Amino acid sequence: MKEIIKAVEKIAIEISELLKYGDFSYAKSSNSTGDTQLKLDILSDEIIENRLKKLSNIKAIISEEKESILEINSNADYIIAYDPLDGSSLVDVNFAVGSIFGIYKGSLDARSLVGAIYVVYGPRLEMVVCDDSVRLFRLNRDNEFKFIKNLELKDRGKINATGGTQKGWSDSHRAMIKSLFDDGYRLRYSGAMVSDLHQVLLKGGGLFSYPATPDAPNGKLRVAFEVLPFAYIYEKAGGATTDGVNDSLLDIKIEKTHQTTPCYFGSKFEIDRVKNG
Numbered sequence: 001m002k003e004i005i006k007a008v009e010k011i012a013i014e015i016s017e018l019l020k021y022g023d024f025s026y027a028k029s030s031n032s033t034g035d036t037q038l039k040l041d042i043l044s045d046e047i048i049e050n051r052l053k054k055l056s057n058i059k060a061i062i063s064e065e066k067e068s069i070l071e072i073n074s075n076a077d078y079i080i081a082y083d084p085l086d087g088s089s090l091v092d093v094n095f096a097v098g099s100i101f102g103i104y105k106g107s108l109d110a111r112s113l114v115g116a117i118y119v120v121y122g123p124r125l126e127m128v129v130c131d132d133s134v135r136l137f138r139l140n141r142d143n144e145f146k147f148i149k150n151l152e153l154k155d156r157g158k159i160n161a162t163g164g165t166q167k168g169w170s171d172s173h174r175a176m177i178k179s180l181f182d183d184g185y186r187l188r189y190s191g192a193m194v195s196d197l198h199q200v201l202l203k204g205g206g207l208f209s210y211p212a213t214p215d216a217p218n219g220k221l222r223v224a225f226e227v228l229p230f231a232y233i234y235e236k237a238g239g240a241t242t243d244g245v246n247d248s249l250l251d252i253k254i255e256k257t258h259q260t261t262p263c264y265f266g267s268k269f270e271i272d273r274v275k276n277g
């Protein structure tokens with residue numbers, strides 16, 4: 001695990017440099033989900049692949065930008081599923097974007113997650129590392145990630161980060177979102193899940209949701225490398241998650257590498273509201 005964290009630190013610094021000075025135009029290709037790729041999506045994927053390939057304990061990697069699993073060392077333990085650049089459609093407007101890593105031991109199964117890491121490329125370079133606890137690190141002037149604090153969610157927050165095409169929301173979802181606003185919650189949503197979930201986590205609570213809609217019947221966000229790593233982090237931070245049906249997003253079975261799901265992450269109070277109305 002330590003080796004993986006060190007590799008992600010190097011990856012974060014490299015991608016951060018790329019974001020500052022790289023070409024942010026589109027490539028001519030699209031990925032498995034059908035998203036048009038930026039040159040930055042492809043280069044970030046290469047940076048991560050090259051770093052992770054050097055580790056002897058990595059069995060395989062799965063990337064948003066790769067069609068299928070890439071085997072590395074068949075006898076090794078860890079499978080890393082990652083989103084190289086999350087929120088990449090926002091790099092043109094200079095919003096904070098991120099990278100997400102799910103660390104699975106043995107098999108690609110939600111209950112095999114042993115850790116998750118995400119990086120936020122904002123005005124500062126920050127990294128949240130979760131194994132048993134959830135810890136915030138920040139890059140200092142000497143290019144070292146320094147521990148800042150442990151992160152914990154309160155039982156209830158004030159932020160409502162709400163995604164998905166609103167005209168396609170179900171009546172029950174619409175009513176739940178409205179009930180939170182009626183209770184005084186404030187809208188916060190940038191369109192990069194790393195930044196939006198980072199805000200909810202650092203402000204101590206609230207709700208992030210991306211429901212099923214007719215244009216995205218299984219939601220938009222990808223299970224293996226977006227949803228499960230954050231579900232792991234939120235639950236370890238004392239929060240809760242659901243897909244609207246199951247008690248936890250960690251109950252989802254991964255059947256396809258690019259599978260999507262509706263998803264809700266938050267503190268306990270808001271997730272209870274999602275489940276019970």
Ligand code: AHG
Nearest residue numbers: 085086087088089163164191192193
């Ligand atoms: P990516 O840039 O990796 O494709 O992910 C974008 C995702 C996620 O970050 C965000 O929460 C969601 O797409 C935003 O979608 P909408 O624009 O539909 O709100």
Ligand code: MN
Nearest residue numbers: 083086087226
């Ligand atoms: Mn993403």
Ligand code: MN
Nearest residue numbers: 064083085086
């Ligand atoms: Mn991405």
